[in-house]
Amino acid sequence: MELTNIPYLASSSSSSIFYSSYSRCTCRGKKAGNLVITASAAGGRCAADLACSQLVERENKDALSGPRSSWHYRRREFASAILLPFLLPHVDVSSAAETYNESIIRSGVRTVLTKAKAAGVLRLVFHDAGTFDVSDKSGGMNGSIIYEVDRPENTGLNRSIKILGKAKSGIDDIQKVSWADLIAVAGAEAVALCGGPEIPVRLGRLDSSTADPAGKLPEETLDAAALKTLFSTKGFSPQEMVVLSGAHTIGGKGFGSPIVFDNTYFKVLLEKKPQTSSSGMEAMVGLRTDWALTEDDECLRWIRIYAEDQARFFDDFRDTYIKLVDSGATWRTA
Numbered sequence: 001m002e003l004t005n006i007p008y009l010a011s012s013s014s015s016s017i018f019y020s021s022y023s024r025c026t027c028r029g030k031k032a033g034n035l036v037i038t039a040s041a042a043g044g045r046c047a048a049d050l051a052c053s054q055l056v057e058r059e060n061k062d063a064l065s066g067p068r069s070s071w072h073y074r075r076r077e078f079a080s081a082i083l084l085p086f087l088l089p090h091v092d093v094s095s096a097a098e099t100y101n102e103s104i105i106r107s108g109v110r111t112v113l114t115k116a117k118a119a120g121v122l123r124l125v126f127h128d129a130g131t132f133d134v135s136d137k138s139g140g141m142n143g144s145i146i147y148e149v150d151r152p153e154n155t156g157l158n159r160s161i162k163i164l165g166k167a168k169s170g171i172d173d174i175q176k177v178s179w180a181d182l183i184a185v186a187g188a189e190a191v192a193l194c195g196g197p198e199i200p201v202r203l204g205r206l207d208s209s210t211a212d213p214a215g216k217l218p219e220e221t222l223d224a225a226a227l228k229t230l231f232s233t234k235g236f237s238p239q240e241m242v243v244l245s246g247a248h249t250i251g252g253k254g255f256g257s258p259i260v261f262d263n264t265y266f267k268v269l270l271e272k273k274p275q276t277s278s279s280g281m282e283a284m285v286g287l288r289t290d291w292a293l294t295e296d297d298e299c300l301r302w303i304r305i306y307a308e309d310q311a312r313f314f315d316d317f318r319d320t321y322i323k324l325v326d327s328g329a330t331w332r333t334a
Contacts, residue, residue, distance in 0.1 A: 102203065104174050108167040109186045115259035118190035119251030120160040125187035125325060126244070127154055128180070131212040132328040134235045139216055140328010143179030143207035153217050180205035184325035191321070194250050196261030197314040199321050204332040220287050224296035227289060235327065236320070242293060242302040243316045244324065254285030266307035269294050 113121065124145060131139030149158045164179075164186055171177045181203050188199035218230050231241040249255045249265035256264030268285060272294065293299040306313040 104171050105177055105185045108171040109189045112163050112167045113189055113193060115194055117163055118194050121186045121190045122247055124157055124160045124183055127157060128183055129324050129327050131216040132234050134233055139212040141180050141184060141205060141325050144212045146179055147211035151214060178205050178207045180207055191261055194259055194261035197318045199318050201325060206330045206332055220289055222289055224292045224299055238298050239302050240320045242299050243320050246306060246313060246317060248286060248290060263306050263310040263313045266303045269303050270307050
């Protein structure tokens, strides 16, 4: 078990997606016949190393002295519990559950996620969070997407839900995880897996038990003005709308490699060639809403910025993704 003082998850993996360095002190315990506690701290010995070594020495002596009474056993367990806070001097104990969730969720997602599945999982994030409405605080990142897969705008998302469901069953065997947390983490992992930025994800979302209101996601026929108006009802600026649209760079819509997260989306939009894909096929590159962004001066300015500066795109996408997956969330209380 590893505990840290960071209550956030950071992903560490080096059809439309969005429409219709810190200090550490670790303590690891291993029980193999006798209770043995070891402690270490980055850059030096933990302050309780001496006490810990004395406890280990006493345990070893006890092991050689024959049968132990229940009283001795309880005394050693109690000593271990007393020592634990001192073995973890930099740990925020209240965040331990979230930190424990981090490694379990991330590992579980990685067992089922591939680059080919990344775009579908990332699309799932927006279709869950994208129902948020600032005016009445309805919708948002609450796992309600599992009740909404029969809606036309969510066609195909049942496959991504089944993929994450496999991960969830394994995670739940160890520690329960909400659909909202799982989807938020999985989207961040999908981005990182395809070469995009690593995105920290706060944990603790609660799931809705019902579907969110219908008709909250952008339709593919909207022009730039209508898109800007709709995104503003969700609390997003035109710049944030453009940067989120950049996730269309994966998923096989013709914006470069379908499994590489980069700024090719913006470069292709500047070419102003929506008719055919780069392979010469007659299928339109992207969606009507993608090209609508180029018809708006404000959106076009951000398209140019991101086409020239991938690092800026990555930084802004990271920040906006965090905002997206926190939108409308109801949080677990301690």
